[in-house]
Amino acid sequence: MKKEKKTERTEREMPVETMKNQEECEDKNCHVHGNLKVRGKTFEGTVIKKFPKRVVIEFERMIFVRKYERYMKGKTKIHAHLPSCMENQIHVGDLIKVRECRPLSKIIHFEVIEKIKGGREK
Numbered sequence: 001m002k003k004e005k006k007t008e009r010t011e012r013e014m015p016v017e018t019m020k021n022q023e024e025c026e027d028k029n030c031h032v033h034g035n036l037k038v039r040g041k042t043f044e045g046t047v048i049k050k051f052p053k054r055v056v057i058e059f060e061r062m063i064f065v066r067k068y069e070r071y072m073k074g075k076t077k078i079h080a081h082l083p084s085c086m087e088n089q090i091h092v093g094d095l096i097k098v099r100e101c102r103p104l105s106k107i108i109h110f111e112v113i114e115k116i117k118g119g120r121e122k
């Protein structure tokens with residue numbers, strides 16, 4: 001995985017209130033304010049769906065097909081928990097980073113870590 005420069009993460013489009021809300025949240029499943037530990041794999045992907053406290057990200061990856069001994073381009077979808085302190089920052093179309101955590105529900109075992117790049121800004 002290629003390394004991205006930290007400077008790419010701009011915060012200029014965020015209103016001041018969101019910056020204040022970022023300080024605290026009452027979500028106990030927040031990796032910053034709660035007691036959720038994140039460890040394991042990290043993925044970057046685009047948000048394709050947003051629900052309260054949950055986002056679905058999608059990214060492309062190469063899948064090895066044994067029959068043909070070749071790679072094909074495939075897509076992977078991941079459901080990730082969205083802590084309430086980041087809810088205002090993340091929208092559909094954004095590029096975000098998720099990290100593995102303990103299973104929070106049947107389909108959620110990832111946590112949104114940070115926003116890398118805003119998508120189509122309205």
Ligand SMILES: [Zn+2]
Binds near residue numbers: 031034083
């Ligand atoms: Zn939080």
